[in-house]
Structures are given as C-alpha cells and as structure tokens.
Amino acid sequence: MLTSQRKSLILDILRRDGQVVAKRVAEDFSLSEDTIRRDLREMAAGGLLKRVHGGAMPVAPELPDFSTRKSVSSEAKARLGRKAASLVQPGQLIFLDGGTTTAEIARQLPRDFAFSVATHSPTIAAELEHHPTASVILIGGKLYKHSMVSVGSVAMAAISQLRPDIFFLGVTAAHPVHGLSTGDFEEAAIKRHIASCAAETYVPLTQEKFDHVSPCHILPVSGVSGLIVTADIAAAAIEPYRKITAEILEA
Structure with missing residues (x-):
C-alpha cells in the first residue's frame, strides 16, 4: 500500500x-x-x-479574534445568514448567539413583520440598532471579549427567563462523533443553556468548521434541530451529519 x-x-x-x-x-x-x-x-x-x-x-481549528473572523468566508456567511433569517416567523422570539455568522443573520432578518431578538452579544444588538420591526433584548454579564458575548451566572439567570422559538447557535467546530464545540468552557456552558431553553436550535456552519474538534463540547449533533450549510459543500462531507440530525438546510 x-x-x-x-x-x-x-x-x-x-x-x-x-x-x-x-x-x-x-x-x-x-x-x-x-x-x-x-x-x-x-x-x-x-x-x-x-x-x-x-x-x-481531529485537529482543533485556530481561534482568531472577533475582528479577524469578520473577513473569513464572508460570502458563505452571507448565504447562511439569508437562509437562517428565512426561518423566522412573525411574533417569534429568536436568540442570536455571538459571532460573525450570526451577525450576518442579524443583517438579513425580515423587515416586513414584527418579532423579538434576544442576544448576549453587544455587537449583535448593535447590528439591530436601526432594524424597523425587531424588538431587542440584550443579556448582560461578564464579557468574554474573544467572542464578544456575556457569560457567567448573571447571563445564565437572565437566559433562564426566556423561551426562544429558535436559537441560532454559533460553534467553532463540528464533528459527527465529537459533536459541536467551541474554545472556551464558560462560553460552551452558556450556549448549551440557551439551547436547553429554546424550542429549536439551528447551527449555521461554514465549510472550514466541518470534521474538526475544539476543546469545549457544547452538544452532540443529534442535540440540535438542524444544520445550515452552503449548497456547494460536497455530499460526501455532509452525509455523516445527515444521518444524525433532523434536518440539513442548504443555503
């Protein structure tokens, strides 16, 4: 051989x-x-x-800071954002995780009907400053600067009071065996808690996150409602995930 x-x-x-x-x-x-x-x-x-x-x-992906990540896979993130935003219905409460992909979701949210957005990310809340129909709930707490999100007990307690219809979960890595993961223990705990409060959880994934493992586990792939991926990802790469999760949505 x-x-x-x-x-x-x-x-x-x-x-x-x-x-x-x-x-x-x-x-x-x-x-x-x-x-x-x-x-x-x-x-x-x-x-x-x-x-x-x-x-x-599997190799753990690098974790560049928030500013650096803005320029990574920007076209793919815009496609994912449009597809994710299309899931939002009038009157719903959605929860947007921190991150550059979820920032694209915020930019693509519908403007012709009213709904509410909860987030523990000040940068996501700022994206919605001029949105005409979105009511915004900003969760406070200890700021984890790398991802620009609130973590800790204060954030956890406030999130416990919410029951979002959809949580758009951001991750740094996805693997069919090791599940969905990120680089920080406290951030992983917050993400897991939001998912437990939400009726549905969807994960937008750019291609470079597939088949990698970050240090801190969030959820198994089977623990979310579906993955949102770009349509140009090879079918063979998606197939292991298709067998696990309820839905694969292509953007």
Missing part, C-alpha cells in the same frame, strides 16, 4: 470514528505500528490531525 493511500484511509477512519488508534490501524493494514506512527507524525506536521498518545484526534 502506498503512503498516500494509507494516509487517505487514516483520514477516512478519523472522520468516521473521531479518533485513530495506531495499534488497531496497524493490525487492519497488516503493517507495523512504527509505520503508522510515522504516517501520523507526518500528517500532524501537515496540520491534518493532532497526535495524541497511542494515535490521533
């Missing part, structure tokens, strides 16, 4: 199982563990996976 073939199969295993165990792969391929470990080292050096004791895990 060629080295390139082995590495391709290793990536397939990583996507399917969420981890690679060097000993098991060596047995399956009838090769030495040293050969597989060398492959894993080379793949880790190329940023394809993360080496751990005994094997490998």
